[in-house]
Amino acid sequence: MLRRAQHAQSELRPDMEQFARGVLTMTVRSHVLLVDDDELTLQMLEATLEADFKVSQVSSGAEALSRCDSDPPDLIVLDVDMPEMDGYETCRRLKDNFSTADIPVIFHSARTSIDERLQGYAAGGADYLPKPFDAPELLAKINLVLAHRDRQRELSGQLDEVMNAVLSSADMVGEAGVVLEFQRALVGCADNAAVARAILDALHRYSLDGCVRIRGGGEVYSGNARGPCSALENSILDHLQAQTEGQRIRPFGHHTGFSYDRVVLFVRDLRMDRGADMDRAESERMGRAIDNVALLVEGAVQRVGALESLVATRDLADVRHLVSMTRNALTDISARNQAQQREVKQVFDSLNAEVENSFLHLGLTQSQEDHLSSIIKQHLEAALAVLGKSQEVEAFLGRVIHKLGQAAN
Structure with a gap:
């Protein structure tokens, strides 16, 4: 049987061989772990794969789990029918372990019904190989699974980049x-x-x-x-x-x-x-x-800067308001001054008229009358001069208000 396996390997169908060798360029010396309780099957599998892969083998599911922890392979060819722990349970434990979950598994079994294949799928297998195996089919399945794994890793890396960008x-x-x-x-x-x-x-x-x-x-x-x-x-x-x-x-x-x-x-x-x-x-x-x-x-x-402008605007508004109030007050003062001047002049005019009327009864000489009239006129001029000084203050305030108004505008 060993010779037949080696002979079958040397007589790969041209189409399958071309495909397998083409894919091999991407997976040269990938590590394949063989798991089977039958020694002869392990030898046949190893003889088929050793030219293109690094091959190691164990004879039980427990050994497979231990080997994967210490030396994880790139792919596992896993027998289904094994004592103590069958291939399905072995695969499930591999997939439950974060460090070995990504290792692809090809099941190898003489039981190839759809129910068996569904069990293999549920356990996490990547493919299913019937016993006795066909060498070209084995090589093709291994290379397809490895190529798919590489593509998944590439896509995963791209997804990581996209997620990082997002x-x-x-x-x-x-x-x-x-x-x-x-x-x-x-x-x-x-x-x-x-x-x-x-x-x-x-x-x-x-x-x-x-x-x-x-x-x-x-x-x-x-x-x-x-x-x-x-x-x-x-x-x-x-x-x-x-x-x-x-x-x-x-x-x-x-x-x-x-x-x-x-x-x-x-x-x-x-x-x-x-x-x-x-x-x-x-x-x-x-x-x-x-x-x-x-x-x-x-x-x-x-x-x-905007707050400074607001403060300056408020200050300017205050200045304008003050100028307006001062202008109004000055206008009022000016009106009062003019009214006072008229009142003072009226008072002195009335006084002068009464004094002149009393001259007839006083029996004063002409010089005495002229002297009294002169005194009244002098005091009138003095009073009007005092009021005139307030007009000078009024004019000065007017000039100040005008300048403040120019600055505010």
């Missing part, structure tokens, strides 16, 4: 969402402290921590996620703020600083110096984080 894209979408949420939060920030809290909240969503200083509107706020900055943090921010030239984003060991005029930010454990000790995924995450934090800082700069 997860990376999902991370990017989530990270972009943090930036968008931050931009929305900025709209409600009414002062520098609120802008700082928005930045620190966004950093927390990126699983980052740090401290920030914001200058604007004549005010300075420095803080971290827990409250005001420590002395050491303030010294770090001072150093960043002093670096007015060069890059806006700078490495500080395993940390990164962002200096954007109104906003200075220090972020812990955000590395710019990503070296060989960091894997690719982490390096890409760090790179995206730096870009996203830069977007946060730029958004904060814009909001602080």
Whole structure:
């Protein structure tokens, strides 16, 4: 029988041989484990396969499990009818073990009914070979199964790459969402402290921590996620703020600083110096984080500038209101002054008329009458001069209001 097996191997049908040899170029020296309790069958199988494969053999299911743990083969040709543990149970245990679950199994049995084949399929087998075996068919089945395994591994690798890309894209979408949420939060920030809290909240969503200083509107706020900055943090921010030239984003060991005029930010454990000790995924995450934090800082700069404009606008509105109130008050004062001048003149005119009427009864000489009239006119001119000085003050205030109005517009 051994000679017949060797002879059958040498007389492979041309079509099957061509196919088998073609596939062999991909699986040269793959390791095939033969499992059978019949020594002669093992010899025949080994004689058929040893020219193209590394072949090892065991005579029981328990030995097969042990061998696969210590030296996993690329494929197993497994007898179904064995004592103690048959081929189906052996295969099930292989598939239940994570380290051996991917090893393909070809069942070898004289029982080839559909029920037997279904049992082999349920146990996790890749193919079913009838006894006695045909050498070309055995080679073809082995190479087909190995080719299918290689293709599955290739597809699995591609799937891993796709899944990594999907997860990376999902991370990017989530990270972009943090930036968008931050931009929305900025709209409600009414002062520098609120802008700082928005930045620190966004950093927390990126699983980052740090401290920030914001200058604007004549005010300075420095803080971290827990409250005001420590002395050491303030010294770090001072150093960043002093670096007015060069890059806006700078490495500080395993940390990164962002200096954007109104906003200075220090972020812990955000590395710019990503070296060989960091894997690719982490390096890409760090790179995206730096870009996203830069977007946060730029958004904060814009909001602080907008807050300064709002303050300036409110101040200008206050000035305009003050100018308007002062102009109205000055107009009222001017009207009152003019009214007082008319009243004073009327009083003195009335006094002068009464005095002149009394001259007839007093029996005064002409010189005495002229002297009294002169005294009354002198006091009238003095009173009007005093009122005239208030008009000078009124004119000065008018010029000041005009200049304030020009500045407000």
